[in-house]
Structures are given as structure tokens and as C-alpha cells.
Amino acid sequence: MVRRVAVIGAGVGGLASIKCCLDEGLEPICFERSEDIGGVWHYTDSMVSRRVSVYQSVITNTSKEMSCFSDFPYPEDFPNYLHHSLVLEYLRMYAQHFDLLRHIHFKTTVLSVRKHPDFTTSGQWEVVTEIDGIQELHIFDAVMVCTGHYQEPYFPLASFPGINNRFKGQYLHSQEYKDAEAFRGKRVLVVGIGNTGGDLAVELSRMAAKVYLSARSSTWVFSRVSHHGFPFDMVHTTRFNHFLDWLLPSALMKRIKFRKFNSWFNHANYGLASTKSSNFKIIVNDELPFCLLSGSVVLKPKVKEFTESSAVFEDGTTEDNIDVVLFATGYIFTFPFLEESVRSLFDDNRSLYKRIFPPQLEKPTLAIIGLVQLTGSVMVGSEMQARWVTGIFAGWNKLPPTSTMMADVSKKKSPVKRNPSERENLKISFIGYIDEIASCTGIKPSVLRLLLTDPQLALAIFFGPCTPYQYRLVGRGKWSGARDAILTQWQRMLKPLRTRVVDDFSNSSSSWHWLCLLALPVALTAGFLLSKYPRPGWS
Numbered sequence: 001m002v003r004r005v006a007v008i009g010a011g012v013g014g015l016a017s018i019k020c021c022l023d024e025g026l027e028p029i030c031f032e033r034s035e036d037i038g039g040v041w042h043y044t045d046s047m048v049s050r051r052v053s054v055y056q057s058v059i060t061n062t063s064k065e066m067s068c069f070s071d072f073p074y075p076e077d078f079p080n081y082l083h084h085s086l087v088l089e090y091l092r093m094y095a096q097h098f099d100l101l102r103h104i105h106f107k108t109t110v111l112s113v114r115k116h117p118d119f120t121t122s123g124q125w126e127v128v129t130e131i132d133g134i135q136e137l138h139i140f141d142a143v144m145v146c147t148g149h150y151q152e153p154y155f156p157l158a159s160f161p162g163i164n165n166r167f168k169g170q171y172l173h174s175q176e177y178k179d180a181e182a183f184r185g186k187r188v189l190v191v192g193i194g195n196t197g198g199d200l201a202v203e204l205s206r207m208a209a210k211v212y213l214s215a216r217s218s219t220w221v222f223s224r225v226s227h228h229g230f231p232f233d234m235v236h237t238t239r240f241n242h243f244l245d246w247l248l249p250s251a252l253m254k255r256i257k258f259r260k261f262n263s264w265f266n267h268a269n270y271g272l273a274s275t276k277s278s279n280f281k282i283i284v285n286d287e288l289p290f291c292l293l294s295g296s297v298v299l300k301p302k303v304k305e306f307t308e309s310s311a312v313f314e315d316g317t318t319e320d321n322i323d324v325v326l327f328a329t330g331y332i333f334t335f336p337f338l339e340e341s342v343r344s345l346f347d348d349n350r351s352l353y354k355r356i357f358p359p360q361l362e363k364p365t366l367a368i369i370g371l372v373q374l375t376g377s378v379m380v381g382s383e384m385q386a387r388w389v390t391g392i393f394a395g396w397n398k399l400p401p402t403s404t405m406m407a408d409v410s411k412k413k414s415p416v417k418r419n420p421s422e423r424e425n426l427k428i429s430f431i432g433y434i435d436e437i438a439s440c441t442g443i444k445p446s447v448l449r450l451l452l453t454d455p456q457l458a459l460a461i462f463f464g465p466c467t468p469y470q471y472r473l474v475g476r477g478k479w480s481g482a483r484d485a486i487l488t489q490w491q492r493m494l495k496p497l498r499t500r501v502v503d504d505f506s507n508s509s510s511s512w513h514w515l516c517l518l519a520l521p522v523a524l525t526a527g528f529l530l531s532k533y534p535r536p537g538w539s
Contacts, residue, residue, distance in 0.1 A: 002365060002393035003027055006113075006127050006140040008337075010104050011039020013146035013370035013382035015091060016069065018100045020386040021144075023477060024394035029138070030104040031129055037095055037104065040150050041087045045178045052150045052331070054084045056179045057203055061195060061224065061284040063231035065489050067377035069094060070384075070468035071479040076495040080231050081224055107131055113143055114339040123363030142365040142393050144386070148378075149333045149349075149371050156329055160191075162306035163325065169309060171325040174200060180207040186323040188212070189311050191303060193219050197328030198285040204326075205296035212311070212319055216302035218277035220261040223286045232284075234465040234493065237376055239447065242431045242466070265289050271299045333371060342366065350413040354437060355428075356385055359405035364392060376430030380468045384434050387477060388441045396476060397441060431466050443475035460486050 003026060007017045010032035021028035034051060036042050044053050060067060060082045064074040072094050078086055095101050108131045116124035116139065127138045153173040157163050163171055174196050184207045190197050193215035201213040226232040245253055258275040261282075267273040270292050273280055291297035302314045310320045335343055345351065345358040346368075353359040355372045367389040370382040391397040399405065438444035450458035461470055469486050472479035 001395065002123075002141040004029065004140050004142075005390075005393065006031065006110075006125065006138065006143045007103075007146055008110050008113075008143065009039060009146035009148070010034075010037045010106075011041070011146060011148060011370075012091065012379045013148060013386065014039070014144075015095055015100055016379075016383040017144045017146055017369055017386040017390070018103050019069075019094075019098050020383070020390040021393075022098070022100075022103075023387075024390045024396070026390060026393060028103050028144075029140075031108045031110050031127075032104055032106050033109045035106050037101075038088045038091050039148060041084055041091065043084055043088075047176060052153075052175055055174075055177050055200075058084045058199075060084075060087060062233050062377040063224075063493070065467050065493055066231070066233045066237060066465060067379050068468060069379065070472045071477070071481070072097065073469075073485055073492065076492040079496045080493055105129070105131070110337045111135065112339065113145075113337050113342075115342070120362045123365040125365065142367070144367050144369050144389060145335060145338075146369045146382070147333075147335070149373065150331050151333045152331060153327075154330045154332045155327060160303055160306060166308055167306040167322075167325070169323050169325065171327065174326060174328040175331075177326065180204050183208045183324060185209050187319075187321050188324045188326060189214060189300075189303075189319070189322050190326045190328055192328035192330070193217075193283065194281065194328060194330065195283045195285070196330075198283050198288050200326060200328055201297045202285065202287045202291050205291050211291075211297045212300050212322075213297050214300045214303050214311075214313070215272070218267075218273035218280035220267060220273050220280060220282045221264075221288055222261075222282060222284050223264060224284055225286065231493065233376060234489075237430060237466050238464060239431065239462045239466055242429075243462075245429075351409060353399070353405040353409055354385075354388075354440070355433075356389060357399065357405070359402055359409055364399050372433070373427045374430040374433055375427060376434075376466075380434060381430075383468070384437045384441075384471065387443070388437050391441055391476065434466075434471070438471050441475065443471050443473075443477065445470050445473045454483075457483055457486065465489065 005021050005026050005028045007014050007021070007028050007030040010030050014030055014032070015037060018028045018030050034042065040053050042053060043056065044051065045056070063080045064078055064082060065080075068074050074090055078090070108129050110127060111130050112128045114126045116122055116126050118124070123141065125140050125143050127140055127143065129136050129138065153175045155173050177200060180203050183204050186208050187210045188204050188208045189212045190201045190204070191214045193213060197213065198221070201211050205211045222232060224232050226235040261267065261273070262275070268275075270289065288297065292299055300313050300317070300319065304312045304314045306312070306325075309322060310318050311322050311325070312318050342358065342361070345360050349355045349368070349371045351358070352368055352371070356367050356369070357364055358366060367385070369385050369389065370378060372378065372381050372385070374381050388397060392399060435444055445461060447458050447462050450461065464486070467486060467489055469479075469482045469489070472482035
């Protein structure tokens with residue numbers, strides 16, 4: 001029987017894991033190597049510790065209603081998209097509200113996690129920690145690794161001939177970037193067009209003399225602001241849209257999505273993406289299109305090589321007098337404290353059952369939390385993982401046999417070996433994955449059942465944003481405030497905008513009433529089909 005649980009890391013996943021352990025009557029002890037909670041959300045301008053943190057200007061890509069813990073909404077007066085300092089403030093509020101800090105050992109480094117000699121029968125782990133140069137051995141019944149996927153910078157210098165031995169300028173990884181002041185008046189090349197690369201190119205364009213942005217793949221750019229000014233994820237991340245993905249042919253859905261992608265601006269005109277692209281990525285950036293339109297950022301193809309002061313691109317063009325190359329090439333995950341026999345069991349999260357458990361272990365007492373990138377908030381994903389894992393540790397939930405888990409992993413793992421920086425091997429459907437883990441935990445809401453007992457709530461769940469509160473309506477951990485949180489989520493979204501109120505004579509409540517009546521048959525049909533014919537393999 002699991003009792004004592006080691007939680008490694010006091011970021012988002014670590015805090016959720018501590019809280020879920022307490023909910024299940026377990027005894028968590030969290031080890032955090034820094035002096036504070038927050039993980040990457042705890043900004044620091046120091047590079048001494050090599051700790052990965054956000055840069056000074058970071059704003060969340062997911063809105064507050066879609067990114068909170070499921071039983072602890074953000075304060076209603078917080079803006080919808082949050083500066084990193086407000087995310088950290090929220091995490092402090094969460095830790096204080098649930099009394100989590102007393103379970104955390106700060107400035108404590110985990111040196112090793114090894115199987116106990118009798119692991120095959122006990123499932124226990126030997127954990128060695130160090131604080132102030134003093135090492136200590138602990139015995140735990142289970143371990144939750146919550147260090148996330150922003151661990152070690154991926155720095156593929158070998159893929160860029162000349163960067164090491166010819167280029168005379170400066171080059172660095174985006175991990176070292178804190179603000180744009182150091183690049184004032186310089187000609188900068190940003191390599192990589194993920195969310196970070198796009199953000200840094202935009203920010204640098206205000207200080208640098210010139211900014212070039214090198215992209216090797218098709219990239220679709222979304223704005224945080226969607227129809228009628230509502231947050232993008234609240235409008236588009238809905239069970240109704242998820243149902244359409246399930247219902248309609250994939251070729252038709254692809255055409256619909258490409259048309260939606262181009263509704264803001266024609267990506268082909270900007271050199272970003274084509275509707276003929278088979279492999280592409282999606283980033284969130286409100287300002288990049290204007291920067292490209294104004295010439296303050298110039299898009300370039302993949303870099304072929306570097307000379308002493310120039311970058312040569314695959315299309316044969318050259319940009320001269322480059323002062324700085326900034327690699328926004330992502331991160332790789334490493335777990336140096338895990339013993340080699342365990343670490344070798346997974347090379348990425350697709351080797352883990354449900355992206356959490358190494359299926360080959362004799363006992364399911366090691367869980368990797370937060371090593372997943374969703375099309376929505378990883379905060380929500382980490383909490384859902386922690387709820388399921390602690391339910392297994394406490395004996396409420398069960399894992400299938402090893403053979404079943406291995407078959408599931410093999411089915412979902414692509415045979416193609418991808419570049420470590422390509423996050424497509426991590427990114428999966430938000431609703432699909434959360435629903436899958438919720439089903440394992442017994443906390444997934446039934447739209448069909450709610451239509452019969454609470455139609456207003458059912459329609460809000462099906463047609464409205466898939467907010468985390470939906471997973472507190474039933475099962476273990478049910479929260480009495482979940483229904484009200486769902487029905488008032490749009491009010492909380494609007495609250496921080498009501499700093500100047502103007503007259504509006506539109507009768508939105510009446511429109512919503514008629515929409516609900518018209519949508520009732522659709523929701524009934526969808527609920528029946530999804531319950532009778534669940535789509536396999538969401539993750």
C-alpha cells in the first residue's frame with residue numbers, strides 16, 4: 001500500500017501532485033532545488049543556476065478560465081491572458097489555500113532515485129537528496145517526477161555548419177534571453193519559429209537594428225483574440241468542435257481548418273504556410289503578422305551555413321553583418337537522477353503509458369507528471385494526471401496488465417524517429433487526452449446524462465468552453481462549486497474588461513436562450529454517438 005510519496009519539483013505539476021496526494025490521504029514530501037515555488041513561472045534574470053525560467057515579457061498563450069486548477073478559479077479581476085508574475089501569484093494563492101508549502105523542502109536537490117532492493121515486491125524507491133552539502137537517504141513508496149519538459153536546452157549546433165568555427169558573432173540559446181535591451185542596435189537572426197521564436201522576434205524588432213526569423217516548416221499563426229473579442233481557446237476548445245472532429249472526414253476537417261487558419265490573413269502571402277502542407281505547426285502570436293507586414297521582422301527559410309559574419313539560407317540568399325544568432329530550438333527532457341535501468345525505458349513521452357507510466361516496471365509506483373504538451377493548458381493536463389496517479393497509489397484506480405499497456409504504447413508511438421526539438425511528438429488533443437485520463441479516473445462528465453437532469457449545464461458543457469471545472473462535477477474529488485463556476489465563466493471572462501462600461505442594447509441572454517433550444521437535438525445526438533461509439537486512440 002502506497003503511503004509516502006516523493007514529489008520532485010514544486011512547479012505547476014508538483015503543486016498539483018502535492019494537493020492530489022493530500023486529497024487521497026497520502027503523505028507527500030516535495031523536493032525543490034530552488035528557494036521558491038513556480039518552476040518555469042518563477043522568473044529570474046540570473047543564469048548562475050542554469051534554471052529554466054520565462055523571460056521578462058511572457059504572457060500566457062491560454063486564457064485564465066482554460067488554464068486554472070479545476071477547483072480553484074483565478075480571481076475574477078485577473079486579466080484573461082496573464083503576465084508571468086500573475087501566474088506565480090496565482091500559484092502562491094493555490095499553495096496557501098490548500099496549505100501545500102509545509103510539505104516542500106526548498107533548496108534540496110535530488111541526486112538519485114533508485115529501485116529499493118526489494119522493489120519487485122514492495123515497489124519502493126531509494127531517494128538521495130542534498131541540502132547544504134549534506135546528503136540524506138529516504139525510502140518512499142512511490143515517486144512523482146514533476147520536472148516538466150523544459151529541462152535542458154536543445155542546441156543543435158552540428159546542424160548549422162560554420163557556427164562554431166567560422167562565425168565571429170555571438171550565438172546563444174533562448175534560455176539565456178531575458179529582455180531585448182542587450183540587443184539594441186544589433187542585427188539578429190532568430191532560428192526557430194515556435195511560440196518562443198515568434199515572441200522573441202517581435203520583441204527584438206523594437207530594439208534591434210534588424211531581425212530575421214528562420215523557419216524550416218510551415219507555421220500557422222493564431223491570435224489570442226477570437227470572434228467578437230473573446231479569448232481564442234474559450235471560443236474554439238469546445239466539446240461541439242471536438243465532436244465535429246470525430247464526426248467529419250479528416251480531409252474535410254483539414255480543409256475547414258486551413259480556411260479558418262487563413263481567415264485572419266493569407267499565410268502563403270507571408271511565406272508562413274501553405275494549404276498544401278502536410279506537416280505544420282501552430283503558434284500563438286498577436287503581433288508577428290504586422291511585424292512581417294511592416295518589415296521589422298523578415299522571414300527566411302532554413303539556414304544552410306554560417307560564414308564569418310553572414311547566414312546563408314537554403315534558397316541561396318545571404319544576409320550579411322549578423323551580430324547575434326538566437327536559437328529558439330526548444331528543449332529536451334532529461335532525468336539524470338533516475339537510475340539508468342529506469343531511464344532507458346523511455347526515450348520520449350510516447351514510450352510511457354498514457355504519457356505517464358513506464359509500463360515495463362514491475363510495480364506502477366513511478367509517475368512522470370507534466371511531460372506532455374497539449375493543444376490547451378499543460379496546467380490542466382498535469383492536474384488531471386496527478387488526480388489519476390494518486391488514485392492509483394491510493395488503490396482507487398487500477399492499471400491494466402503490462403501486456404495491455406505495452407500494446408497501447410506501441411499502437412500510439414510513431415515508428416519515425418523525430419528530431420528531439422520537434423514537439424509534435426509531445427503535442428496531442430487537449431479534450432481528447434483530458435477526457436481519456438478522466439475516464440480512467442471516473443470523473444468524466446456525461447453530457448447525455450446531464451441533458452436529462454440539468455439541460456442548462458449540459459448545453460454549457462457541450463457548446464461552451466471545455467473549462468477544467470467540468471471534471472469536478474462527478475466522481476472522487478467532486479467540488480460543490482463546479483456547476484456555478486461553469487455557468488459563470490463568461491462573467492469572469494468579462495469582469496476585467498468592465499473598467500469602462502458603455503450602453504449595449506443587444507439582448508444576448510435571449511439569443512443564448514434560443515440557441516440552447518435549437519442546439520438541444522444536436523447535443524442529444526452527439527452525446528448518444530460519443531457514448532456508443534467512442535473514438536479510440538486520442539493520445
